[in-house]
Amino acid sequence: xxxxxxxxxxxxxxxxxxxxxxxxxxxxxxxxxxxxxxxxxxxxxxxxxxxxxxxxxxxxxxxxxxxxxxxxxxxxxxxxxxxxxxxxxxxxxxxxxxxxxxxxxxxxxxxxxxxxxxxxxxxxxxxxxxxxxxxxxxxxxxxxxxxxxxxxxxxxxxxxxxxxxxxxxxxxxxxx
Amino acid sequence: xxxxxxxxxxxxxxxxxxxxxxxxxxxxxxxxxxxxxxxxxxxxxxxxxxxxxxxxxxxxxxxxxxxxxxxxxxxxxxxxxxxxxxxxxxxxxxxxxxxxxxxxxxxxxxxxxxxxxxxxxxxxxxxxxxxxxxxxxxxxxxxxxxxxxxxxxxxxxxxxxxxxxxxxxxxxxxxxxxxxxxxxxxxxxxxxxxxxxxxxxxxxxxxxxxxxxxxxxxxxx
Numbered sequence: 515x516x517x518x519x520x521x522x523x524x525x526x527x528x529x530x531x532x533x534x535x536x537x538x539x540x541x542x543x544x545x546x547x548x549x550x551x552x553x554x555x556x557x558x559x560x561x562x563x564x565x566x567x568x569x570x571x572x573x574x575x576x577x578x579x580x581x582x583x584x585x586x587x588x589x590x591x592x593x594x595x596x597x598x599x600x601x602x603x604x605x606x607x608x609x610x611x612x613x614x615x616x617x618x619x620x621x622x623x624x625x626x627x628x629x630x631x632x633x634x635x636x637x638x639x640x641x642x643x644x645x646x647x648x649x650x651x652x653x654x655x656x657x658x659x660x661x662x663x664x665x666x667x668x669x670x671x672x673x674x675x676x677x678x679x680x681x682x683x684x685x686x687x688x689x690x
Numbered sequence: 691x692x693x694x695x696x697x698x699x700x701x702x703x704x705x706x707x708x709x710x711x712x713x714x715x716x717x718x719x720x721x722x723x724x725x726x727x728x729x730x731x732x733x734x735x736x737x738x739x740x741x742x743x744x745x746x747x748x749x750x751x752x753x754x755x756x757x758x759x760x761x762x763x764x765x766x767x768x769x770x771x772x773x774x775x776x777x778x779x780x781x782x783x784x785x786x787x788x789x790x791x792x793x794x795x796x797x798x799x800x801x802x803x804x805x806x807x808x809x810x811x812x813x814x815x816x817x818x819x820x821x822x823x824x825x826x827x828x829x830x831x832x833x834x835x836x837x838x839x840x841x842x843x844x845x846x847x848x849x850x851x852x853x854x855x856x857x858x859x860x861x862x863x864x865x866x867x868x869x870x871x872x873x874x875x876x877x878x879x880x881x882x883x884x885x886x887x888x889x890x891x892x893x894x895x896x897x898x899x900x901x902x903x904x905x906x907x908x909x910x911x
Contacts, residue, residue, distance in 0.1 A: 521902055522894040528838045529890040532845035533883075540853050554879065574838045581820060582714030583843070584804030590797050591804040592718020676875035683880055687887050 523567045526688065530559040530571035534607075535578065535585035552587070553639070554673040556607050557632045560614025561681045562688050568615040572607045579604070602646025603639055603662075610635035623685070625678050632674045707815035708822055714807045721799045729795060736802050743810060761797065765790040813843050841893070849886060856882045 537552035560568040575585065584591045587600065595601060617631035640663050648658035720728055769787035811819075821836035860877055868874055 521897050522891070524834065524838055525841060525890040525894040525897070526887065528841035529845050529849075529886055531838065531842040532849050533886065535842070535846060536849045536853065539850070551875075551879065554875070558883070570838065574835065574842055577820070577835065578839055578842055580715075581711050581816075581823070582718055582804055582807050583816070584801055584808065585846075590800035591714075592721065592800055593715050594718040594722035595800070598722055672871045672875060675872045676879065679876050680879050680883065684883055684887065687884065 523563065524570075526563055527559075527567045527571040528574060530555060530563060530568070531574040531578065534559070534572065534575045538585070538587040550587070551673070553636070553670060554677060556611055556639075557614060557635060557673065557677045558680060558684075560611040560635060561618050561628060561631065561677065562684055563615065564619050565612045565615030568611040569608065572611045576604060576608070597650075599647050599650045600643070601650070603643035605646070606639040606642030609642070610638040613638055628678055628681060629674060632677060636670050636674075705810075707811050707819035710807055710811055711816075711819045711823065714803060717803045718800060721796050721803070726792070729792070729799070732799055733795075736799060736806070739806055740802065743806065761794045765794055813840050816840070816843065845886070845889075848889065849882075852885050853882055856885075 533555040534552055537555045538550055540551045556572060559571045562568075563571060579586045579591045579595060580593045582591045582593075586595050586604070596604060614631045614635040617627060617634060621627040621631075644658050644662045647653070647662040648655065651658070651661075653661065717732065721732060724732065765787070769783055769790045817836040817840040820839050821832045824830045824832035824835050856878060859881075860874075865874060865877060868877075
Protein backbone atom coordinates (compact mmCIF):
# COMPACT_ATOMS: atom_id res chain seq x y z
CA UNK A 515 0.00 0.00 0.00
CA UNK A 516 1.33 3.43 -0.90
CA UNK A 517 1.92 5.46 2.23
CA UNK A 518 0.43 8.97 2.45
CA UNK A 519 3.53 11.05 3.16
CA UNK A 520 1.53 14.19 4.00
CA UNK A 521 -0.09 12.45 7.01
CA UNK A 522 3.31 11.28 8.20
CA UNK A 523 4.87 14.71 7.74
CA UNK A 524 1.89 16.27 9.49
CA UNK A 525 2.48 13.97 12.46
CA UNK A 526 6.21 14.80 12.46
CA UNK A 527 5.51 18.54 12.23
CA UNK A 528 3.03 18.32 15.12
CA UNK A 529 5.60 16.37 17.10
CA UNK A 530 8.24 19.03 16.45
CA UNK A 531 5.77 21.74 17.48
CA UNK A 532 5.36 19.82 20.76
CA UNK A 533 9.14 19.44 21.07
CA UNK A 534 9.66 23.19 20.58
CA UNK A 535 7.05 23.85 23.28
CA UNK A 536 8.58 21.26 25.60
CA UNK A 537 12.05 22.65 24.79
CA UNK A 538 11.25 25.74 26.82
CA UNK A 539 11.00 23.48 29.90
CA UNK A 540 13.71 20.95 29.09
CA UNK A 541 17.09 22.16 30.25
CA UNK A 542 20.51 20.51 30.38
CA UNK A 543 22.33 21.76 33.50
CA UNK A 544 25.83 22.62 32.30
CA UNK A 545 27.83 24.49 34.91
CA UNK A 546 25.54 26.80 36.85
CA UNK A 547 23.39 27.86 33.90
CA UNK A 548 20.82 25.41 32.53
CA UNK A 549 20.60 25.63 28.72
CA UNK A 550 17.10 25.21 27.32
CA UNK A 551 16.61 23.12 24.20
CA UNK A 552 14.02 25.19 22.33
CA UNK A 553 16.41 26.55 19.67
CA UNK A 554 17.86 23.09 19.12
CA UNK A 555 14.43 21.72 18.20
CA UNK A 556 13.78 24.65 15.85
CA UNK A 557 17.10 23.89 14.10
CA UNK A 558 16.24 20.19 13.91
CA UNK A 559 12.75 20.91 12.53
CA UNK A 560 14.32 22.82 9.63
CA UNK A 561 17.06 20.26 9.00
CA UNK A 562 14.92 17.13 9.25
CA UNK A 563 11.53 18.26 7.95
CA UNK A 564 12.62 20.80 5.35
CA UNK A 565 11.35 24.30 4.74
CA UNK A 566 7.65 23.53 4.26
CA UNK A 567 6.97 21.21 7.18
CA UNK A 568 9.51 22.94 9.40
CA UNK A 569 7.56 26.14 8.86
CA UNK A 570 4.34 24.29 9.66
CA UNK A 571 5.76 23.00 12.96
CA UNK A 572 6.87 26.47 14.11
CA UNK A 573 3.60 28.04 12.93
CA UNK A 574 1.57 25.49 14.90
CA UNK A 575 3.71 26.11 17.98
CA UNK A 576 3.18 29.87 17.70
CA UNK A 577 -0.55 29.47 17.09
CA UNK A 578 -0.87 27.16 20.10
CA UNK A 579 0.74 29.86 22.24
CA UNK A 580 -1.21 32.67 20.58
CA UNK A 581 -4.59 31.16 21.50
CA UNK A 582 -3.50 31.20 25.12
CA UNK A 583 -2.18 27.71 25.82
CA UNK A 584 0.83 27.79 28.17
CA UNK A 585 3.55 26.71 25.73
CA UNK A 586 5.84 29.74 25.63
CA UNK A 587 8.89 30.06 27.88
CA UNK A 588 7.99 29.98 31.57
CA UNK A 589 4.56 28.46 30.94
CA UNK A 590 3.07 31.65 29.55
CA UNK A 591 0.79 31.98 26.56
CA UNK A 592 -1.42 34.50 24.83
CA UNK A 593 -1.33 36.65 21.74
CA UNK A 594 0.11 39.57 23.71
CA UNK A 595 3.39 37.69 24.18
CA UNK A 596 4.22 38.66 20.61
CA UNK A 597 4.12 42.30 21.63
CA UNK A 598 6.33 41.64 24.69
CA UNK A 599 10.15 41.86 24.78
CA UNK A 600 10.61 38.26 23.55
CA UNK A 601 8.03 38.53 20.74
CA UNK A 602 10.73 39.14 18.11
CA UNK A 603 12.47 35.85 18.92
CA UNK A 604 9.18 33.96 18.59
CA UNK A 605 8.34 35.55 15.24
CA UNK A 606 11.97 35.12 14.15
CA UNK A 607 11.62 31.33 14.42
CA UNK A 608 9.38 31.38 11.31
CA UNK A 609 11.87 32.83 8.79
CA UNK A 610 14.71 31.01 10.59
CA UNK A 611 13.22 27.53 10.22
CA UNK A 612 12.28 28.26 6.61
CA UNK A 613 15.84 29.41 5.86
CA UNK A 614 17.40 26.39 7.60
CA UNK A 615 15.08 24.08 5.68
CA UNK A 616 15.75 25.82 2.37
CA UNK A 617 19.54 25.70 2.79
CA UNK A 618 19.35 22.09 3.96
CA UNK A 619 17.19 21.04 0.98
CA UNK A 620 19.10 22.93 -1.68
CA UNK A 621 22.63 21.92 -0.66
CA UNK A 622 24.45 18.67 -0.03
CA UNK A 623 23.77 17.01 3.34
CA UNK A 624 27.23 17.70 4.72
CA UNK A 625 28.02 19.05 8.20
CA UNK A 626 29.44 22.23 6.64
CA UNK A 627 26.17 23.20 4.98
CA UNK A 628 24.16 22.12 8.02
CA UNK A 629 26.24 24.36 10.28
CA UNK A 630 25.89 27.18 7.74
CA UNK A 631 22.11 26.70 7.72
CA UNK A 632 21.88 26.80 11.52
CA UNK A 633 24.18 29.82 11.80
CA UNK A 634 22.03 31.63 9.21
CA UNK A 635 18.90 30.66 11.14
CA UNK A 636 20.40 31.92 14.41
CA UNK A 637 21.31 35.22 12.76
CA UNK A 638 17.70 35.63 11.61
CA UNK A 639 16.34 34.81 15.09
CA UNK A 640 18.65 37.32 16.76
CA UNK A 641 18.05 39.96 14.07
CA UNK A 642 14.30 39.78 14.71
CA UNK A 643 14.61 39.23 18.48
CA UNK A 644 17.15 41.92 19.34
CA UNK A 645 15.53 44.51 17.04
CA UNK A 646 12.16 43.96 18.69
CA UNK A 647 13.74 43.92 22.17
CA UNK A 648 15.36 47.28 21.40
CA UNK A 649 12.05 48.75 20.23
CA UNK A 650 10.03 47.48 23.21
CA UNK A 651 12.54 48.27 25.96
CA UNK A 652 13.95 51.50 24.39
CA UNK A 653 17.49 50.22 24.93
CA UNK A 654 20.36 51.28 22.68
CA UNK A 655 21.96 48.69 20.37
CA UNK A 656 24.93 47.72 22.61
CA UNK A 657 22.64 47.17 25.60
CA UNK A 658 20.07 45.27 23.54
CA UNK A 659 22.83 43.02 22.17
CA UNK A 660 24.25 42.52 25.67
CA UNK A 661 20.83 41.57 27.07
CA UNK A 662 19.39 39.62 24.16
CA UNK A 663 22.22 38.11 22.16
CA UNK A 664 25.75 37.75 23.60
CA UNK A 665 24.86 35.65 26.69
CA UNK A 666 23.13 33.05 24.51
CA UNK A 667 25.80 32.61 21.84
CA UNK A 668 27.90 29.93 23.67
CA UNK A 669 24.73 27.89 24.29
CA UNK A 670 23.74 28.23 20.64
CA UNK A 671 27.20 27.08 19.52
CA UNK A 672 26.79 23.96 21.68
CA UNK A 673 23.33 23.31 20.26
CA UNK A 674 24.62 23.64 16.69
CA UNK A 675 27.45 21.22 17.50
CA UNK A 676 24.97 18.74 19.02
CA UNK A 677 22.48 19.09 16.14
CA UNK A 678 24.96 17.64 13.61
CA UNK A 679 25.21 14.09 15.05
CA UNK A 680 21.51 14.15 15.95
CA UNK A 681 20.53 15.04 12.37
CA UNK A 682 22.86 12.39 11.00
CA UNK A 683 21.32 9.74 13.26
CA UNK A 684 17.70 10.72 12.62
CA UNK A 685 17.75 11.47 8.89
CA UNK A 686 17.26 7.79 8.11
CA UNK A 687 14.28 7.55 10.46
CA UNK A 688 12.32 10.45 8.94
CA UNK A 689 10.29 8.90 6.15
CA UNK A 690 9.33 11.76 3.84
CA UNK B 691 0.58 20.60 33.31
CA UNK B 692 -0.33 20.06 29.65
CA UNK B 693 -2.81 17.24 30.09
CA UNK B 694 -4.81 18.20 33.09
CA UNK B 695 -8.23 18.54 31.46
CA UNK B 696 -10.67 17.92 34.28
CA UNK B 697 -14.34 18.85 33.83
CA UNK B 698 -14.65 19.75 37.46
CA UNK B 699 -17.32 22.43 37.23
CA UNK B 700 -20.04 22.22 34.61
CA UNK B 701 -20.29 25.97 34.00
CA UNK B 702 -16.66 26.29 32.98
CA UNK B 703 -16.49 23.09 30.97
CA UNK B 704 -19.77 23.68 29.14
CA UNK B 705 -18.96 27.24 28.10
CA UNK B 706 -18.25 27.44 24.38
CA UNK B 707 -14.53 26.94 23.71
CA UNK B 708 -14.59 29.84 21.22
CA UNK B 709 -15.75 32.20 23.98
CA UNK B 710 -13.07 30.87 26.32
CA UNK B 711 -10.42 31.29 23.61
CA UNK B 712 -11.42 34.88 22.86
CA UNK B 713 -11.54 35.64 26.62
CA UNK B 714 -8.07 34.18 26.98
CA UNK B 715 -6.75 36.37 24.16
CA UNK B 716 -8.29 39.46 25.73
CA UNK B 717 -6.90 38.51 29.15
CA UNK B 718 -3.42 38.09 27.74
CA UNK B 719 -3.56 41.52 26.07
CA UNK B 720 -4.82 43.07 29.33
CA UNK B 721 -2.08 41.33 31.36
CA UNK B 722 0.71 42.56 29.07
CA UNK B 723 -0.64 46.06 28.40
CA UNK B 724 -2.38 46.76 31.73
CA UNK B 725 -1.08 49.02 34.47
CA UNK B 726 -0.94 48.20 38.18
CA UNK B 727 -4.69 48.56 39.02
CA UNK B 728 -5.59 46.35 36.03
CA UNK B 729 -3.10 43.73 37.20
CA UNK B 730 -4.68 43.79 40.68
CA UNK B 731 -8.16 43.33 39.19
CA UNK B 732 -6.97 40.52 36.90
CA UNK B 733 -5.26 38.79 39.82
CA UNK B 734 -8.55 38.94 41.72
CA UNK B 735 -10.43 37.49 38.73
CA UNK B 736 -7.81 34.76 38.39
CA UNK B 737 -8.01 33.80 42.08
CA UNK B 738 -11.82 33.82 41.91
CA UNK B 739 -11.87 31.55 38.87
CA UNK B 740 -9.33 29.16 40.41
CA UNK B 741 -11.41 29.10 43.58
CA UNK B 742 -14.63 28.44 41.67
CA UNK B 743 -13.12 25.64 39.60
CA UNK B 744 -11.39 24.18 42.67
CA UNK B 745 -8.32 22.82 40.97
CA UNK B 746 -6.04 21.02 43.37
CA UNK B 747 -2.83 22.96 43.90
CA UNK B 748 -0.72 19.83 43.30
CA UNK B 749 -1.70 20.13 39.63
CA UNK B 750 0.27 23.35 39.32
CA UNK B 751 3.19 22.75 41.68
CA UNK B 752 5.41 21.32 38.93
CA UNK B 753 4.62 24.25 36.68
CA UNK B 754 5.46 26.65 39.47
CA UNK B 755 8.88 25.03 39.98
CA UNK B 756 9.67 25.49 36.26
CA UNK B 757 8.39 29.03 36.37
CA UNK B 758 10.25 29.87 39.61
CA UNK B 759 13.65 29.46 37.95
CA UNK B 760 12.66 31.69 35.06
CA UNK B 761 11.15 34.32 37.34
CA UNK B 762 14.39 34.40 39.32
CA UNK B 763 16.37 35.07 36.14
CA UNK B 764 13.94 37.78 34.97
CA UNK B 765 14.00 39.49 38.37
CA UNK B 766 17.81 39.34 38.56
CA UNK B 767 18.33 40.72 35.03
CA UNK B 768 15.98 43.62 35.69
CA UNK B 769 17.15 44.51 39.19
CA UNK B 770 20.91 44.00 38.89
CA UNK B 771 23.13 46.16 36.71
CA UNK B 772 26.61 45.11 35.59
CA UNK B 773 29.03 47.97 35.05
CA UNK B 774 30.75 47.68 31.66
CA UNK B 775 33.97 49.42 32.77
CA UNK B 776 36.75 47.73 34.75
CA UNK B 777 36.53 46.64 37.56
CA UNK B 778 33.28 44.82 36.82
CA UNK B 779 30.70 45.35 39.56
CA UNK B 780 27.10 44.37 40.17
CA UNK B 781 24.81 47.06 41.50
CA UNK B 782 21.23 46.93 42.77
CA UNK B 783 18.63 49.11 41.07
CA UNK B 784 15.39 49.69 43.05
CA UNK B 785 13.39 50.91 40.03
CA UNK B 786 14.60 47.89 38.07
CA UNK B 787 13.56 45.60 40.94
CA UNK B 788 10.00 47.02 40.87
CA UNK B 789 9.97 46.62 37.10
CA UNK B 790 11.19 43.05 37.51
CA UNK B 791 8.51 42.25 40.07
CA UNK B 792 5.78 43.54 37.75
CA UNK B 793 7.21 41.54 34.82
CA UNK B 794 7.19 38.40 37.02
CA UNK B 795 3.63 39.16 38.14
CA UNK B 796 2.49 39.41 34.50
CA UNK B 797 4.16 36.09 33.66
CA UNK B 798 2.55 34.31 36.62
CA UNK B 799 -0.88 35.65 35.63
CA UNK B 800 -0.40 34.52 32.02
CA UNK B 801 0.60 31.07 33.21
CA UNK B 802 -2.39 30.77 35.53
CA UNK B 803 -4.87 31.93 32.87
CA UNK B 804 -3.30 29.55 30.35
CA UNK B 805 -3.52 26.61 32.74
CA UNK B 806 -7.09 27.52 33.60
CA UNK B 807 -8.05 27.50 29.90
CA UNK B 808 -6.41 24.11 29.42
CA UNK B 809 -7.95 22.60 32.52
CA UNK B 810 -11.54 23.49 31.63
CA UNK B 811 -11.38 22.78 27.88
CA UNK B 812 -11.05 19.40 26.20
CA UNK B 813 -8.63 18.93 23.31
CA UNK B 814 -11.46 18.33 20.85
CA UNK B 815 -13.10 21.61 21.88
CA UNK B 816 -9.78 23.47 21.50
CA UNK B 817 -9.36 21.92 18.05
CA UNK B 818 -12.85 22.98 16.98
CA UNK B 819 -12.32 26.51 18.32
CA UNK B 820 -9.02 26.86 16.44
CA UNK B 821 -10.65 25.65 13.21
CA UNK B 822 -13.36 28.26 13.69
CA UNK B 823 -10.74 30.96 14.30
CA UNK B 824 -8.73 30.03 11.19
CA UNK B 825 -11.74 29.61 8.85
CA UNK B 826 -11.96 33.26 7.70
CA UNK B 827 -8.23 33.38 6.92
CA UNK B 828 -7.66 32.92 3.17
CA UNK B 829 -5.30 30.12 2.17
CA UNK B 830 -5.18 28.55 5.63
CA UNK B 831 -6.35 24.91 5.72
CA UNK B 832 -8.21 25.27 9.01
CA UNK B 833 -8.87 21.56 9.56
CA UNK B 834 -5.24 20.66 9.07
CA UNK B 835 -4.20 23.44 11.46
CA UNK B 836 -6.73 22.25 14.04
CA UNK B 837 -5.67 18.60 13.70
CA UNK B 838 -1.99 19.48 14.00
CA UNK B 839 -2.63 21.59 17.09
CA UNK B 840 -4.63 18.76 18.60
CA UNK B 841 -1.75 16.34 17.89
CA UNK B 842 0.71 18.82 19.41
CA UNK B 843 -1.32 18.97 22.61
CA UNK B 844 -1.47 15.15 22.71
CA UNK B 845 2.30 14.89 22.20
CA UNK B 846 3.22 17.40 24.91
CA UNK B 847 2.55 15.32 28.05
CA UNK B 848 4.02 12.27 26.32
CA UNK B 849 7.19 14.20 25.52
CA UNK B 850 7.55 15.51 29.04
CA UNK B 851 7.22 11.95 30.39
CA UNK B 852 9.73 10.62 27.87
CA UNK B 853 12.13 13.46 28.66
CA UNK B 854 11.89 12.65 32.38
CA UNK B 855 12.50 8.94 31.67
CA UNK B 856 15.47 9.74 29.41
CA UNK B 857 16.93 12.09 31.99
CA UNK B 858 16.62 9.46 34.75
CA UNK B 859 18.21 6.84 32.50
CA UNK B 860 21.11 9.18 31.73
CA UNK B 861 21.60 9.97 35.41
CA UNK B 862 21.63 6.26 36.22
CA UNK B 863 24.51 6.01 33.74
CA UNK B 864 26.35 8.85 35.57
CA UNK B 865 25.97 11.39 32.77
CA UNK B 866 26.64 14.15 35.32
CA UNK B 867 30.29 13.02 35.44
CA UNK B 868 30.71 13.85 31.76
CA UNK B 869 31.98 17.39 31.28
CA UNK B 870 31.54 17.57 27.49
CA UNK B 871 28.31 19.56 26.96
CA UNK B 872 27.88 18.42 23.34
CA UNK B 873 28.05 14.80 24.51
CA UNK B 874 25.39 15.52 27.13
CA UNK B 875 23.15 17.34 24.66
CA UNK B 876 23.42 14.49 22.17
CA UNK B 877 22.91 11.72 24.70
CA UNK B 878 19.79 13.41 26.01
CA UNK B 879 18.22 14.54 22.74
CA UNK B 880 18.90 11.54 20.53
CA UNK B 881 16.98 8.86 22.47
CA UNK B 882 14.20 11.36 23.17
CA UNK B 883 13.83 12.26 19.50
CA UNK B 884 14.14 8.66 18.32
CA UNK B 885 11.35 7.54 20.64
CA UNK B 886 9.07 10.45 19.81
CA UNK B 887 9.58 9.96 16.07
CA UNK B 888 8.62 6.31 16.46
CA UNK B 889 5.49 7.48 18.26
CA UNK B 890 4.75 9.93 15.43
CA UNK B 891 5.24 7.09 12.92
CA UNK B 892 2.80 4.86 14.78
CA UNK B 893 0.32 7.71 14.97
CA UNK B 894 0.61 8.40 11.23
CA UNK B 895 0.08 4.67 10.52
CA UNK B 896 -2.98 4.66 12.78
CA UNK B 897 -4.41 7.76 11.06
CA UNK B 898 -3.76 6.29 7.63
CA UNK B 899 -5.31 2.94 8.50
CA UNK B 900 -8.42 4.76 9.72
CA UNK B 901 -8.64 6.62 6.40
CA UNK B 902 -7.94 10.03 7.96
CA UNK B 903 -9.20 12.86 5.83
CA UNK B 904 -9.32 16.59 6.36
CA UNK B 905 -12.95 16.62 5.19
CA UNK B 906 -14.48 15.35 8.40
CA UNK B 907 -17.02 17.18 10.52
CA UNK B 908 -15.93 18.82 13.74
CA UNK B 909 -17.80 20.36 16.62
CA UNK B 910 -19.07 23.89 15.89
CA UNK B 911 -19.09 23.17 12.12
